[in-house]
Amino acid sequence: MNDHSIETIGITKEYPGKEKPLVAVDHTDLLIRSGELFGLLGPNGAGKTTLIKMLCTLILPTEGTAKVGGYDIVKEAAKVRETIGWLHGETGGRALYWRLSARDNLRFYAYIQNVPSDVARKRIEALLEFFDLKREADSLVKDYSTGMKVRVMLARTLLPNPPILLLDEPTVGLDAQTAIETRKLIQTLNRELHKTILLTSHNLYEVEKLCERVAIINTGKIVALGTMDQLAHLIHEAKTVEVRLEGTDGEAATQIIQQLDLIRRVMMSERSGDGWIIRAEVSDLDSAIPRIANALAGNFRIRGISEIRPHLEEIFVKITEGNNHG
Amino acid sequence: MDNQLITYFQDNVAPDKSEVRQIWGIFWGQLKIFMTYRTWVVTDTFNTIVSIAIYYFLSLQVQPSQIAASGYGTSYLAFSLIGIAFANYLWFCINRISHSMQSEIREGTFETIASSPIRMRSYLFGQAARGFLVGLYYMVGALAVGVYGFNAPLHFEPAALLTSSLVLVFMVLSHLGLGIFIAGIVLVYKQADPVTFMVSLFMEFFAGALFPLQLLSNYPPLAIASELMPYTYALDALRKSLIQGATLASQDILFDLAVLVVYAVILLPLGLWSFNVGYDRIRTEGTTSSY
Numbered sequence: 001m002n003d004h005s006i007e008t009i010g011i012t013k014e015y016p017g018k019e020k021p022l023v024a025v026d027h028t029d030l031l032i033r034s035g036e037l038f039g040l041l042g043p044n045g046a047g048k049t050t051l052i053k054m055l056c057t058l059i060l061p062t063e064g065t066a067k068v069g070g071y072d073i074v075k076e077a078a079k080v081r082e083t084i085g086w087l088h089g090e091t092g093g094r095a096l097y098w099r100l101s102a103r104d105n106l107r108f109y110a111y112i113q114n115v116p117s118d119v120a121r122k123r124i125e126a127l128l129e130f131f132d133l134k135r136e137a138d139s140l141v142k143d144y145s146t147g148m149k150v151r152v153m154l155a156r157t158l159l160p161n162p163p164i165l166l167l168d169e170p171t172v173g174l175d176a177q178t179a180i181e182t183r184k185l186i187q188t189l190n191r192e193l194h195k196t197i198l199l200t201s202h203n204l205y206e207v208e209k210l211c212e213r214v215a216i217i218n219t220g221k222i223v224a225l226g227t228m229d230q231l232a233h234l235i236h237e238a239k240t241v242e243v244r245l246e247g248t249d250g251e252a253a254t255q256i257i258q259q260l261d262l263i264r265r266v267m268m269s270e271r272s273g274d275g276w277i278i279r280a281e282v283s284d285l286d287s288a289i290p291r292i293a294n295a296l297a298g299n300f301r302i303r304g305i306s307e308i309r310p311h312l313e314e315i316f317v318k319i320t321e322g323n324n325h326g
Numbered sequence: 327m328d329n330q331l332i333t334y335f336q337d338n339v340a341p342d343k344s345e346v347r348q349i350w351g352i353f354w355g356q357l358k359i360f361m362t363y364r365t366w367v368v369t370d371t372f373n374t375i376v377s378i379a380i381y382y383f384l385s386l387q388v389q390p391s392q393i394a395a396s397g398y399g400t401s402y403l404a405f406s407l408i409g410i411a412f413a414n415y416l417w418f419c420i421n422r423i424s425h426s427m428q429s430e431i432r433e434g435t436f437e438t439i440a441s442s443p444i445r446m447r448s449y450l451f452g453q454a455a456r457g458f459l460v461g462l463y464y465m466v467g468a469l470a471v472g473v474y475g476f477n478a479p480l481h482f483e484p485a486a487l488l489t490s491s492l493v494l495v496f497m498v499l500s501h502l503g504l505g506i507f508i509a510g511i512v513l514v515y516k517q518a519d520p521v522t523f524m525v526s527l528f529m530e531f532f533a534g535a536l537f538p539l540q541l542l543s544n545y546p547p548l549a550i551a552s553e554l555m556p557y558t559y560a561l562d563a564l565r566k567s568l569i570q571g572a573t574l575a576s577q578d579i580l581f582d583l584a585v586l587v588v589y590a591v592i593l594l595p596l597g598l599w600s601f602n603v604g605y606d607r608i609r610t611e612g613t614t615s616s617y
């Protein structure tokens with residue numbers, strides 16, 4: 001059995017609210033392939049944590065099902081627990097035994113996560129080293145900073161070496177240096193150890209950098225899903241081209257560009273330092289770039305022509321702005 | 327740097343699924359946590375000594391004949407000492423699991439356990455094992471202070487000790503079932519201490535921890551309540567063996583043991599059932615943590 005995928009089929013979670021039930025996850029279908037590093041984005045209260053907790057068997061779905069590593073999250077919960085590593089960064093380091101040291105926390109979790117003692121011993125030392133916890137390893141966790149606690153939580157998640165990692169905001173509370181190291185680690189875990197990783201984060205840069213595919217969830221529903229490119233296309237049907245010219249007078253060039261048939265509109269035309277920048281929406285990127293280059297050739301000195309891709313942040317805001325917060 | 331880390335995660339290690347090891351893990355971790363509460367250990371030890379001293383002075387006021395009439399020798403100190411020494415076990419059986427459950431839900435550690443491969447029952451028995459050990463400390467301490475400090479007349483012959491140990495084991499098993507049952511309710515309502523406090527106090531009182539049950543014979547409903555408590559039978563057997571020196575050869579002891587076994591057989595599965603119901607309920611409500 002080498003199925004390390006995550007699959008949800010119409011999974012739904014309705015919390016029994018005070019006045020009326022609250023649908024936190026609403027008939028969601030999601031397929032994360034074995035070995036994929038998948039990002040789950042969404043505004044506060046979108047249902048990310050609820051979805052992840054259903055996948056780690058802590059919350060029972062109201063409707064629908066899911067399989068993690070090929071196991072049903074309700075009927076084969078015990079198997080699912082042997083397959084996953086879960087981290088809940090939002091807890092701010094709470095979900096640890098504060099009255100045990102980092103080393104003892106890890107020893108404790110080795111027992112309850114079925115990690116054989118000899119293997120655990122080596123891994124614990126390596127993890128303490130990696131997360132820079134060696135010096136404080138024998139002090140009680142209650143005296144640690146939030147970032148240190150999150151590092152202990154990360155170490156705990158990795159300790160049993162599970163093939164599937166469910167990382168709910170793993171870098172919350174980490175300083176820049178540790179966040180960078182952790183991102184690198186996540187990437188290495190995925191690339192070299194082929195872990196299937198489901199990651200949520202409010203740090204869009206992080207998701208953009210790490211994830212191959214991204215789903216955006218809002219009020220319990222997946223509103224967009226795809227690679228970064230595919231998502232970019234969702235919000236920009238027409239693509240944007242940026243033309244950078246030498247010299248501070250670009251008006252004439254703008255006129256020429258405007259008259260080309262595959263230009264939809266010129267969005268921007270202005271001076272930038274000792275040069276000029278024109279941005280235009282085009283209907284066909286592949287032919288637009290050479291056409292623009294041809295049209296301007298001879299009369300203008302072109303510094304560069306390139307496609308502009310929207311950042312994930314822009315995509316995220318565009319896609320979720322229509323929906324009011326739940 | 328991370329390449330070095332990765333080497334420890336490349337081999338496919340078979341998990342060690344031994345339940346005994348899981349129970350040991352919980353026991354070990356919980357005991358270590360308990361040991362960090364040093365002041366608590368000190369105040370509890372102090373309280374035990376003080377309460378024995380109080381019963382010592384009380385015993386000087388009680389007529390030996392009243393105790394003798396109930397068949398437990400003539401010393402009120404010996405009588406109440408058993409009540410005090412074993413009360414700790416009653417309390418830990420009833421409280422331990424609900425109490426830890428509540429704090430682990432609050433701290434968020436319950437979720438890390440519930441999403442780990444450990445079996446829930448290993449977790450419960452590990453918690454119980456740690457309670458058992460700490461209970462032992464207070465029990466042995468209380469008996470030692472009573473016998474060596476205040477001259478309570480108790481039998482410590484091997485046969486009496488063996489008998490009382492056996493009674494203790496079944497007393498713990500039957501009450502543990504009740505404790506796990508209550509934990510199932512506490513999971514959902516998340517208010518452990520008031521409930522378990524009332525239950526423990528009620529049991530302690532009606533089992534006659536501090537007075538002979540004959541005193542209740544004029545109040546039939548109360549007498550019936552006391553006969554329904556498993557703790558009543560445990561205390562009876564413990565007193566008969568430690569005060570009178572009765573052994574397993576005694577009919578009374580065998581009867582008490584049989585009652586405790588019946589309670590254990592009924593209450594343990596019932597407790598685990600209630601726990602599972604509570605556990606599924608909080609997984610439905612999404613309240614496996616309350617931070």
Ligand SMILES: Nc1ncnc2c1ncn2[C@@H]1O[C@H](COP(=O)(O)OP(=O)(O)OP(=O)(O)O)[C@@H](O)[C@H]1O
Pocket residue numbers: 015016017022023024042043044045046047048049050051090326611612613
């Ligand atoms: N146990 C619960 N009972 C009732 N409602 C809940 C419960 N847990 C979460 N909710 C509600 O369900 C919705 C989804 O919450 P969830 O924590 O899954 O969101 P999230 O996407 O993780 O948000 P965030 O980005 O803030 O972490 C929210 O409206 C939240 O208030």
Ligand SMILES: [Mg+2]
Pocket residue numbers: 048049050090168
């Ligand atoms: Mg969340």
